[in-house]
Amino acid sequence: MASPSNLRCFPISLLRLALVYIVTSPFCVRENVAQIQYRGVVGGNVTFRCPIDKNRTIDLLYIQRGNDFVNGHYASKETSHPVWANTRMDDDKRTIHMSSLNVSHNGDYQCYVMYGTELVQTDIHLSVTGNYSKPTLTMDCCEQNPPLSCQMTCFSHGGYPKTEVKWNVSGISKVTNNITRDDDTMLINITSTAHFNCSKEYMFIRCSVDNLSSEPLSVCKPKYPSYPHWPSEIIYGVIPFCLIAVVVALLVCKCNKCKKEVKADIENINPNLEAETFLNGKNQEAS
Numbered sequence: 001m002a003s004p005s006n007l008r009c010f011p012i013s014l015l016r017l018a019l020v021y022i023v024t025s026p027f028c029v030r031e032n033v034a035q036i037q038y039r040g041v042v043g044g045n046v047t048f049r050c051p052i053d054k055n056r057t058i059d060l061l062y063i064q065r066g067n068d069f070v071n072g073h074y075a076s077k078e079t080s081h082p083v084w085a086n087t088r089m090d091d092d093k094r095t096i097h098m099s100s101l102n103v104s105h106n107g108d109y110q111c112y113v114m115y116g117t118e119l120v121q122t123d124i125h126l127s128v129t130g131n132y133s134k135p136t137l138t139m140d141c142c143e144q145n146p147p148l149s150c151q152m153t154c155f156s157h158g159g160y161p162k163t164e165v166k167w168n169v170s171g172i173s174k175v176t177n178n179i180t181r182d183d184d185t186m187l188i189n190i191t192s193t194a195h196f197n198c199s200k201e202y203m204f205i206r207c208s209v210d211n212l213s214s215e216p217l218s219v220c221k222p223k224y225p226s227y228p229h230w231p232s233e234i235i236y237g238v239i240p241f242c243l244i245a246v247v248v249a250l251l252v253c254k255c256n257k258c259k260k261e262v263k264a265d266i267e268n269i270n271p272n273l274e275a276e277t278f279l280n281g282k283n284q285e286a287s
Ligand SMILES: *[C@@H]1O[C@H](CO)[C@@H](O)[C@H](O)[C@H]1NC(C)=O
Pocket: 043, 044, 045, 097, 099, 100
């Protein structure tokens, strides 16, 4: 009976595809190198490079994931075996490109290279991550002024794997995280709700997801300031205008009053006097 390690060296697709090559049982050499690590992002690409011995003739090179054939190259014939649609064997017949990565591509892969009757296996691990969106921070404060407590909500979407929301202040209470996962894409949305006790004065806070931070928000700030702060434009623009307006109004008023008084005086003067004045005026002009 074959041992488990030998079984790994005879994956189903290899047996199916490469029996022509395996007339006698090849011996399997597991590359004594650390597992190769590849990273990709959802929607991105990754290139698999199987380690090869350049001095030897390669009869067969292919990648599997467990028993699932991914893509490969056979020296003596064209492969008719179905390959993953998002993979492509490079013209160099050594490297395999995988595009349109999604979360389900995460996992362990094996690269097999056959030289004559010797089969060399290399383990590859691919980790695909999803970039979380820049978190958005919203605030809802209770009605009192200044508020006694505020509820902050931080939301970030479309990431993988699960992560934590960090708040850049201490003294927050009742943090609740709501994590939802899309069934198709497996991408995660994360909502974190935190309650702030406004007994301490917090100025600005922000939340972060991975290395992305939200815009800072001012928390526990009174909604209606007790002393209205007039903007300087008003102070320097409106006030002098008002002063001038008042002065002008006073002058106009005074002027009208003067005129009225003069008029009143004139009206009070008896007609004779008025005539006299007129005559005097005429006389003066004439003389
Ligand atoms: C991924 O590969 C495809 C084709 O191989 C290319 O068109 C695309 O620009 C690549 N995308 C990235 C993010 O590298």
